[in-house]
Amino acid sequence: MTLKKRRLAGAVCAVFVMAMLFSCVFIVVEKHHDCTRDEHCPVCRTIVESTDFLSHAGMAMLLLAALMYIARMTYGYGAVHGPFVCTVGTLVREKVRLND
Secondary structure (H helix, E strand, O other), X not given: OOHHHHHHHHHHHHHHHHHXXXXXXXXXXXXXXXXXXXXXXXXXXXXXXXXXXXXXHHHHHHHHHHXXXXXXXXXXXXXXXXOEEEOOOOOOOOOOOOOO
């Protein structure tokens, strides 16, 4: 992975984490607000959208973790080459003792 791609991935991850953090903070701060309008309260609507975002983000992270686990178990524990993981069987890795 090039340095540019790593920085981009780090930035996307940071934005995602900040969005989750700000959603949690907003829900906690505005939990007991006084509704001005019953049906069309913008704060209530934002709280609902924030909880939906957090539930979908949690499910997406769970799905991603499961897919990573399945890929890791399917392709083995090796060096990463492109999108796949290939297993490299060396004597040192398999701890084979070489006798004369």
